[in-house]
Amino acid sequence: xxxxxxxxxxxxxxxxxxxxxxxxxxxxxxxxxxxxxxxxxxxxxxxxxxxxxxxxxxxxxxxxxxxxxxxxxxxxxxxxxxxxxxxxxxxxxxxxxxxxxxxxxxxxx
Amino acid sequence: xxxxxxxxxxxxxxxxxxxxxxxxxxxxxxxxxxxxxxxxxxxxxxxxxxxxxxxxxxxxxxxxxxxxxxxxxxxxxxxxxxxxxxxxxxxxxxxxxxxxxxxxxxxxxxxx
Numbered sequence: 001x002x003x004x005x006x007x008x009x010x011x012x013x014x015x016x017x018x019x020x021x022x023x024x025x026x027x028x029x030x031x032x033x034x035x036x037x038x039x040x041x042x043x044x045x046x047x048x049x050x051x052x053x054x055x056x057x058x059x060x061x062x063x064x065x066x067x068x069x070x071x072x073x074x075x076x077x078x079x080x081x082x083x084x085x086x087x088x089x090x091x092x093x094x095x096x097x098x099x100x101x102x103x104x105x106x107x108x109x
Numbered sequence: 110x111x112x113x114x115x116x117x118x119x120x121x122x123x124x125x126x127x128x129x130x131x132x133x134x135x136x137x138x139x140x141x142x143x144x145x146x147x148x149x150x151x152x153x154x155x156x157x158x159x160x161x162x163x164x165x166x167x168x169x170x171x172x173x174x175x176x177x178x179x180x181x182x183x184x185x186x187x188x189x190x191x192x193x194x195x196x197x198x199x200x201x202x203x204x205x206x207x208x209x210x211x212x213x214x215x216x217x218x219x220x221x
Contacts, residue, residue, distance in 0.1 A: 009149070031206070031207075032206075032207055034209070034210075036210075041215075042214065042215075043113075043199050043201075043212030043213055043214055043215055044152070044199075044201075044210075044212050045212070046209035046210060046211070049207065049208075049209060051207070089151065089152065093206065096142075096154060096157055096165070096167060097142060097154065097157070097201070097210060098152075098153075098154050098167070098168060099144075099151050099152040099153075099154075100151055101149065101150060101151035102151050
């Protein structure tokens with residue numbers, strides 16, 4: 001069956017460091033993959049979309065990679081700030097939009 | 110431009126009662142989705158629609174029904190609520206594939 005796994009439930013890093021979040025999928029051939037941010041009590045908010053023929057996408061301090069051979073996407077936040085603390089969700093798209101369980105990132109000052 | 114609006118925001122139901130959650134979007138989006146979110150489980154897709162008059166099952170459709178009679182509205186129904194359906198429900202919409210989705214603010218449903 002299709003499975004989406006995000007590397008860890010929680011990730012704690014120091015302000016200024018780079019946060020790297022992982023999304024792995026199995027029994028999937030997604031045409032594209034999205035990353036969303038969710039704050040407590042709120043709905044997810046779109047961050048980035050990367051297509052299967054794209055290796056990397058950047059937006060300000062965010063970078064996403066997509067490796068269809070490894071069936072993996074990496075999401076990086078450089079120069080992290082406490083305001084980046086949130087849960088990050090990946091969503092590989094294959095006929096419908098399903099999400100991983102998310103990684104809760106905490107950036108400590 | 111309100112985006113995606115969910116009604117109601119909170120609801121408490123007794124086991125066996127029925128109710129309908131309404132999702133309305135004013136962005137002329139074709140695709141709409143219903144999810145439930147439980148602690149540690151992430152968002153799980155219940156049903157979705159790729160256009161007016163169409164619906165399809167997601168990961169966890171049992172116990173729920175949906176209708177998309179108008180393009181702007183996507184209704185999620187619980188015919189006989191069970192405590193296992195206690196959750197936060199999110200609706201989302203997008204224009205179609207390869208586009209970002211917009212989410213509503215969520216509906217917190219408790220079944221006692």
